[in-house]
Amino acid sequence: MKQYLMLTNEELKRSWKMIVAVILAMASIEILTVVGRVIYQERQVRNYMSDAKVTESEALRSFGKLSFEQASSYFSYVIMIGIVLVILYAIQIWYRDWFGESKYIYRLLLLPGGRAKIFFAKWTSLALVIISFIGLQWAVIQLSYAIFNWLIKNNYRASSFDISMTLKQLYTMNVVDVLILLILSLFVVSFLFMLVLLERSYRKAKGLLFIVLEVIALLVIMMGGMYVIETLDIFLSQEISGIMLAIFVLYFAYTIWKSLRLLKWKISV
């Protein structure tokens, strides 16, 4: 357990600067877009007032007031970039061990005890990064809202706190959904880990071939499952949900099992 925690700590330590830089950059961009949107709105209203020779309230009637939902409309794009970065990190966390200057992977593989702790250390690092990402993003939304309220004139502001539809998909105001989101994210991470380990196990063309086969197998399971369910037409919607959930759990377990097997039997120093 201690060795696993130390390995996890080591993984995070090696990426720490990158993680902090990305989080700070994303938070800064999001706060700046809110500030920029408020300034832009106020400038537009002022320009309209001087051009059309109307009062402030008339200009606001024409332009409409600015809500936080509008001011934070770019957040979803930043979050998408964040998701892409997490995906890239899930791949980079393995490859850096092979392609780094010190060939760190040899030290890892030669550690005493099972190799599962190497897998789970990286997996836990990603889990912690994802949870922090979800939580910090919410903190940034709240901070941006406070800045929005402080910055904007009262008569320019519309309604109370609300977020865009895209953000509402992520923040459904249900804690159980956060847990489900985390499980889904970890499934994607596990699948990517399996693909990387497949490539590292067989290398070059053979490795790529196994990756393609694994992706095809996943598509066959998904599409084939849906086709069989629709063709049979005997299942209730709740039963279909149950079957899909069972397939998901089994495949999730398979990706971890397969990765551990590859790490134990196929990857050699």
Next chain:
Amino acid sequence: MRKFKFVLILAVVSFLTLGIYALFIRSIDESDFIVETVQGDPKQPAVRSVQAELYDEGLKKVDYNVALDGRVEKAKDNWISGMFEGPYNENGAPADFRRFIRSDYVLTFEQQGTTYAMGTKDNNKWELQYWEKGKQRVVKKIFPAPPEARKLGETQLSPDKRFGNSLYVLAQDIQNDSETLLYKIDLKNDTIQKINLPVISKGEIIILGIHNETIVYYTTEIVEGADDEKQTLYLSDGEKSQRLKGLKSFGDGETKLSTDGTKLIMLECEPKKLNWTIYDLASKKSIKHKISIPSVTDESGSGEYTELKDDLIYTANRTGDGVFNVLVIDALSERVIYEGNIKDKLKRTETTLNSLVYN
């Protein structure tokens, strides 16, 4: 501790930020409903069975079922529970029955807590299943299809009305424009009897009400060159039909036969008022009624729901932020048998009225 510094930092950040999120969720106001009775007894059977379905469309999605005697049920869905939700009429029904009603060829109809499902696969036999929620039982019956119905192409069977032990069913060929046939199924003796509707139509037949041998129905026909379809209203005793003239509004709003089968009630909703006409089938005379209803139409929408059921008009209308007025009116006597206000103590504008449901 220094050995796990980075793990601890991220664990603390995760815990704190998700804690902020959880606290925020807890801090979101949820509606707190009370029901204030203006007049009438909320415990009388016709009122007690009514519940208002209200949705909170704010940040936190909450569904409320508010009974007029003050009981409030709250439901919050997550992604997983949403996947396992079934349609309203399937609630509590056994899997076999639910499997039957989701077949392409089966149509359902609900009356007084019983869901009737009927269909035919091959035109040779008719399958009927009904789920009695109160008794928690499913009744299954198979009948040989009546001879004239076997001649139809792809037959759609629509259970339409239960009266005593009789279930009235419409049979129509959905591929060809054939006439609609009406049958009475005796659920006690398991027999099917064809009801002759002397005036038939190549178009659709819509049954407005059935009481013993009295059937009120109208036919619709597309008139070439005209935008609207022609609707003709008939009264039948199973032997002969007579056309009911001078009643123009039967197709516009909600029209039903009174529970004693002697009158036709035609209801029309207008902003802030309800109009209805009682047509006496024996004397052929009409009496018009109208009643003002309290409602507001502002940027939050009107939030209105009206239904005619068992000679009673049930109407619910938003009268202010988080306030919904519910009226139950005896359509025949124009007497308000119940009036109450469902009030959200927090006066939340995000709460909207979906419908009234009857248990």
